[in-house]
Amino acid sequence: MFPRVTAVLVARHGGDRLRHTLDAVRAQGRRPDALVIVLTKPEGDAREIAASAGATHLVESNEALSFGEAVRAGERVLEPPADEADALWLLAEDSAPEPDVLEALLATLVNGRSIAVAGPKLVRWDAPDRLVGLGRTMTRLGRSVPVVPEELDQGQHDDQSDVLGLDPAGLLVRHQVWQALDGFDPALPVVDDGLDLGVRARLAGHRVVVVPQARMRFARDGIAGPQAGDRASSRRRTDRLARAAALHRRLAYAPAAAVPLHWLTFLPLALLRSVVALLGKRPGAIPGEFAAAFATMFGGMRVPRSRRVLASAKTTGWSAVAPLRLQPDEARRRREAAAEERRIRARGRTDDVAFIGTGGGWVLLVSAVASVVLFSWLLGAGGVGGGGLLPLSNGLAELWRNAAYGWRDIGAGFVGAADPFAGLLAVLGSITFWAPSVALVGVWLLALPAAALGAWFAASRLTERGWVRALAAVVWMLAPMFLTALADGRPGAVLAHVLLGWLAFAMLGAARSWSAAATASLLFAAVIAVAPSLTPALLLGWIVALATSGRAAVRFAWLPVPALALALPLVFGQVSRGTPLGLLADPGLPVGSTAPTPWELALGLPQAGWGGWPDAVASIPALAGLDARTLALVLSGLLVPLLLVALGAFFARGIRTVLLAVVTAIAGFATAFAATLLSVATAGSESVAIWAGAGLSLAWLGVLVAVVVGADALRRFRGWVVAVLTVCAVVAVMPTLGALATGSAVVGPAAERSVPAYVVAEADADPRVTTLRMQPLADGSLRATLVHGLGETLDDQSTLAQTRTELTDDEREIADIAGNLASRSGFDADAAVSEYGISFVLLATVTDDTDAIAERARVALDGNAALTPVGDTDYGTLWRFVDAEPDAAAAQIPADTGWAGAVITGVQLLVLLVTLLLSIPTGAGREVDRRPQRAARARRTKREAAAPPEPGEQASGLETDTGSEPDAVDEREADPERGTEPNAEVGPELAEPEASGPEATDPELTGPEVTEPERTGPEASDPEITEPAAEPSAPDRSSPESDSRVEPEAGPTDRPDAGEAPDAR
Known part of the structure; x- marks a missing residue:
């Protein structure tokens, strides 16, 4: 059968x-x-x-x-x-x-x-x-x-x-x-x-x-x-x-x-x-x-x-x-x-940075030598101080505690959100775990090389010419606002300038790489942590990136998430108490400055004083008669060559990059100008304006991108351009360079503590020993603060405390205690000991204009029977309470700050861990290169061909077209999430939905004339079935093609084997 x-x-x-x-x-x-x-x-x-x-x-x-x-x-x-x-x-x-x-x-x-x-x-x-x-x-x-x-x-x-x-x-x-x-x-x-x-x-x-x-x-x-x-x-x-x-x-x-x-x-x-x-x-x-x-x-x-x-x-x-x-x-x-297929696919399209071949090594060497010359007085130092600098906490546990939501050890203390800046300090301090404050010394010593390399690598995304990359490194490293921040001891501004260059490098590659996009997310969060005033401008840049990146927008979508995770508790704290502008306050120790004029801002100067030129000129007898207006004109003239090269970008190919540079410069200058008008923090009785240098760094970055594009388009006078721009950049910042090199700047070597040695010795036995520090002010008042252990540290500063508009009850109580101690009032000091665990009183070092108030306070303290004089120290005059108790309960950190701290910290760590894992490179070929192929430039003229090639150029005379937006997203390229597991079946979205399982309703069955009988459930009887009368003729072959899709050829898979469960058998 x-x-x-x-x-x-x-x-x-x-x-x-x-x-x-x-x-x-x-x-x-x-x-x-x-x-x-x-x-x-x-x-x-x-x-x-x-x-x-x-x-x-x-x-x-x-x-x-x-x-x-x-x-x-x-x-x-x-x-x-x-x-x-x-x-x-x-x-x-x-x-x-x-x-x-x-x-x-x-x-x-x-x-x-x-x-x-x-x-x-x-x-x-x-x-x-x-x-x-x-x-x-x-x-x-x-x-x-x-x-x-x-x-x-x-x-x-x-x-x-x-x-x-x-x-x-x-x-x-x-x-x-x-x-x-x-x-x-x-x-x-x-x-x-x-x-x-x-x-x-x-x-x-x-x-x-x-x-x-x-x-x-x-x-x-x-x-x-x-x-x-x-x-x-x-x-x-x-x-x-x-x-x-x-x-x-x-x-x-x-x-x-x-x-x-x-x-x-x-x-x-x-x-x-x-x-x-x-x-x-x-x-x-x-x-x-x-x-x-x-x-x-x-x-x-x-x-x-x-x-x-x-x-x-x-x-x-x-x-x-x-x-x-x-x-x-x-x-x-x-x-x-x-794996071999991935390597083949990656061959010929990886980032051809050519670090040594295009002069990157020389840039690193020169910047390192410049750093040693300028900061030789920091070599071997255990810390750096002055301006907004303080030591870091002496232990890793305390560093990371200050970086998490919980107890803020400022004054009498309170529970609240940590500044994201504290998290970055914890990371830096962990690198030099044996002495965390040495990390700040490293920041100052490595600031110039790190900034130069960041600009060099960012320029490598836009040009293959070594001299243009080197020029970008020099211009960025010698930026006036950057050197001013180094001289004034502003760690947030220094880190912001360094990180902005690396952020630009990562952002320019984020459209084609998940690793670069995740790295950009971490850098984005770091920049906002050190310079919160840049948040509006950076968010604007993120929105522009989302709108213009096409399919690569999925990579940019995650960009602000780490920053949001770190800042959200602080945002809630500031908004809930009615001080939302406090979110823009500079983190760290508040440091005041004189607001610059718009002209000074336009020259890249973050504070009044024309970059130190008036004082420098006054010290030269032949130039002592120059007025401020003449100096301003000279400084403006030094920037003219830079602006001319930047304007040349408008005549080069790649207008999209030029427009991006212009928008960046405008956003940065607007941020800097707005910063001079906002005072959101206080230092004692003085209000502190947001520093304009961070916004100027962003504006300088926009100018730098335009300079790179304009210089890359040059065919002649390249040597002259490099020489003139370098000389102008150095001359413009000579006073600041001189101050740094001679050690006359505000910043200088410092100890790893901010209290006298006697208190440090006491802290060895009692880490929470409390000192009432009284600082005489020029207006005749005293600023009283409580410090614990080794004194104030940079990582325990909090913008929540610095941007408060009213004194807390504890602050009023401490002010009363200090005022009574500093005057002959017969004040009973027992409250100071019992309520706050104070063991020492430190009358800080005074200046000439505070001698009277300091002397009155010294006499009162000497005459107080509850205090025993310890003596004069480098930090001021020290007294000890006679009835001071070791390990006073009032000075201890509360054991339980609530469940919110653990939850918030866990979420933040999870977001950072996800981003960090995504940022780790995993080898060539795992991600599709979305860059369009670069076309060769037109043949050079005979005169150009006769000239020897510049360093970093192709010997053949054919140069890569950088004006065609190498980092722009090509919509015709593969989707950003391409990449599948080796040997796995690859296929897109299915036409039909998932089956509903064995209990799904049986289909309705009909003959050619379709009828749909009523159904009552899965066990309904079979519907009517009819037979067709006869086989019809073949269908009309001339009908239009209703389904003529041509399926793309399946590409090679490239995902690693993921972890699998044990064999089911």
Whole structure:
């Protein structure tokens, strides 16, 4: 008896692919005995094509069924199989078999009685010489992989036979076996349905084979299996479904005792795989990991049903499956091949910085020598002081405590948010953990080289010319506001200037690299931490980047998140008490300055005084008669060459970069000008304006970008340009350079403490020893503060305290105590000891204009019987309370500052950890280069050709076009999230939604004239089925192509193997 073959064809879209598939079925040398067409939520002309196909049965559902559900609906209308050789041939609208496919598959089934499932070789629809599928297998850890990768079909795999599973399209399965196995698992609607069927067939004692001689074109439209494509959102959804399928199979295949253990590992594994995804620069995969884990863990009765079906048909052990798994050696070979493919893909398109070849080494050497010359007096120092500088806390535990939400050890202390600046100080202090204050010495010594290198690397994103990069480094390193910040001891402004160059470097590469984008996020947060006044301008830049970066906007979306996580507690604290402008206050110790004029601001000078030139000129007899206006004109003239080169950028190619430079300069100058008008912090009785230098650094960065573009466009006089600009830059800041080199600047070496040695010795035994420090002021008042341990530190400063508009009750009480101690009032000092644990009183060193108030306070303190004089010290005159108690309870930090601190700190650390993992480079080729190819410049003239090449230029005379925006996003390039796991199936968003599981409603079945009988639930009776009257003529071939999509060729995969769960067996 000849076996009966029923073809079940599932369709949805219609169009030419459905017509070609039907034509291919009719052209079979051995035609199927019956044809069942199942329409799932048909679109377009699918109904018309199906109705004219001469099908034995036509089934239609108004639901978007999965392939397995659709086949189940079609199989339901058939008679039970009469013979064990009867078979079902499963087809989709996009699977067109060659004429001998069914004959070859059926012969395989007939000749091999143990063979229950046979499948064809799948090739691309639009490129039949490319393999799509030749069976599927799984690794020892249960991950689904193709038997052979997608590659050119040269018959190299035609000896393949037994496989573990098959792709569902084109599969020929014995009808009785299909019924015994209960078809495809409804819990696997898209991915791994064919693999799972093959595994269950193997465990039931049958064989599953692929027949390479039977070729079928397959378009992968998403009817059977995942849809092919290249959109990131589609790949993410397919990856999620693949992960969910793997987890489901793990629970379905595992021994009963191991199921709870596997279930408990799903969330930890999702977390681990998320870390791997971050390291692999695939942050978009993280939501899918957790979604797959939760969907499988709480999938209702899907897993019990799958286990029940598997157990009912199982006749052999897992040893029948083991030989067909992907062997470890082969898995390792594939990983190595994928790594080599990444290296090949990365070859020729990596960032050609050429640090040594384009003069980067010389820039580093010169800047290092300049730093040693200017700061030689800091070599060997244990700390740096003056201006806004203070020592750092002496222990790492205290450093990091001050960086977290909790107790703010200022004055009497309070619970509140930490300044993000404290976190950056904790990082710096941890580098020199043996003496954290040495880190500030390192900042001053390395500031010039770090700034120069940041500008050099940022310029490398815009030009390949070594002399232009070096010019950018010099101009940035000698910026007036930067050197002024170094001379005045402003750590926040110094770090802001250094970090802005590196932020520009990272931002210019963020469009094509997750690593650069995450690094930019960290630098963005650091810049806002050290210079909060730049927040509005930087947020404006972020919005512009989002709006102009096209597909790369997903990389920029995360940019402000770390900064927001660090600053949000502080934002809440300032806004809730009605001082939102306090968020713009400079962090650290408040330092006042005289506001500059607009002319001085335009010259890059952050404070009044014309950069020290009046004093410098006055010391030279021949120039002593120059007035301020003349000096201003001279300084303006020194900047003219720089501005002329910057204006030349408007005549170069790459107007987008020039506009970015202009916007940056304007935003920076506006920030600096606004800063001179805002006083949000106080130091004693004086208000302190926001320092304008941070805004000027941003404006200088915009000018620098324009200078780089303009200089890069020059073809002549390059040597003169470099010489003139360098000389002008040095001359403009000569007074500041002189002050730094001679040690006459405000900043200077300092000890690692800010209290007398006697108090330091006491702090060894009592770390919380408390000192009442009284500072006489010029207006006749005293400024009283409480300091603990070794004294005030830079990391325990708080803008919450500095921007308060009213005194707290504790501050009033401390002021009363200080005022009574400094006058002969008969004040009982017991309250000072009992309420605040004060052990010492320090009358700080005085100046000439505070002698009177200091002398009056000294006499009163000497006459107070509760105090014992200790003596004069470098920090002032010291007294000790007679009744002072060691380890006074009032001086201790509260043990419990509330649960909010732990939660806030945990969230902040999580955000920073995610960003840090994403910023770590993981090797070339893992991310697609989005840069358009740079075109060669036009041939140079004879005069240019005769001149020797400049350092860093190409010897051939062909120069890279930097005016074509090398960092601009090319919309035609691959999506930013490209990159998939090696050996994993790649496919985009599926056309149909996920199946609803074994309890899904059965489809409605009709004949050619569709009727929809009323349904009452999953167990409703089968609907009416009608037979078509006769086979109609072939469809009109002249109809327009309704579905002529050409699928892109699947590229090589490049994701690392993620952590997998233990083998489900």
